[in-house]
Amino acid sequence: MIHSAFIRAAAPQLPPPHSIGPARNGSTENFAIEGRNLNYSVTTRQGKFVPILKDCSLRIPSGQFWMLLGPNGCGKSTLLKILAGLLNPIDGFVYVKKPKSFVFQNPDHQVVMPTVEADVAFGLGKFNMARDEIRSRVAKALDAVDMLDFLQRPVQTLSGGQKQRVAIAGALAEACKVLLLDELTTFLDEKDQIGVIKAVKNSLKNSEEVTALWVTHRLEELEYADGAVYMEDGRVIKHGDASSILDFIKVRQASYIDQINS
Template identity: 60%
Template sequence: MMNPSNLIHPSKPFVSPLYSTPRVRTNFTENIAIEGRNLSFSVGTRQGKTIPILKDCSLHIPSGQFWMLLGPNGCGKSTLLKILAGLLNPTDGTVHVKRPRSFVFQNPDHQVVMPTVEADVAFGLGKFNLTPDVVKYRVSKALDAVSMLNYMQIGVIRAVRNSVDSSREVTALWVTHRLEELEYADGAVYMEDGRVVMHGNATDIMNFITTRQSAYIKEINY
């Protein structure tokens, strides 16, 4: 299983007034589902110091595509995702995400409320007073729509890929450390030290990271 998996599912344009800064611009491209411009985020310490977490990050994800966000531990990936999902406000910069949007946490204990996939999907149907047969049918239909009808704990990334392919209104951003998962992506964003270092073609980013890793290994073995 990969590290975090985070999804954003947009359909209608949304720019939150909470994100307004002196650098706000409204000319967002219509075919872009997820966009961040010059995003920065800092936290304060008890000693009164300010620690920058994100530093002038910009990215854009086209509508109906499946992208991945990569980078070493502590580079700011989770913070960037939380800002895009509306869970955090940026210190500076602007955010544009089409609605509705959702965020899937890395830790299932923070996300899942039932012990099985089927039970978790059925949980929300409890308020509709449906018969057990109707609930079972709707759960099966929902799982089949994302190719998870016969999966237990495997195939999540393929399910997300299939969901994007079957509905071009769905856009997904997936966080991972695994280069092999890039084969499923339409594009990727690579981060280091709170900055977006590279953004675009997944193959180019895979080659960039591989070259960077090789250079680092040579350096520490010198």
């Protein structure tokens, strides 16, 4: 699991992003994730400067399940990696409540131990814990993602969706406050897609302290979200409750189709 604290880049005195409404407890200050005016660019081998993120701002309320959407190449995975601490922005401000965990698109990059129990317990090795405490945490985390019956199952016998749920359980066992999830359902069949989404929802239901940000390109997954952020061309275009974002995207798509057909 990836853990990093607070990153403060070059511009600490930036204006706040657009309001997205209060968190569940009514507070406008209770955010688990905040990014302000984030910029990120890469330089090609030919020396060309290519901007990937352009003045991106977002806030995700604590204890909620939000999704990050947008066309391919719009910068959503790059933004998620900056929030995870895997990339550093050129400028801007990032705060993510810690500990946080990044769950990869391909679970084989993260699930490393031979059995489910051993894999979920793997990250706890850095803590000074008694065996009983480790077993308790592992069992609780697996129960949260509906995988407790698979405790002794060899990892190699699991489906892709089951491996993703084991990866999520590993993050929960470490008592993470923020889950950053990168297109977990891209290569999964429909049954595993729903299983992984429900595992995340159940994780938040079991602990109001956990917040999740899920990168996806599937509009149908929005029905499970509390809110969403929509990006285009490296920019955050809109954020708010899931139904309003879905309506916004559908209008956007219809307008694009009309332009093509006109």
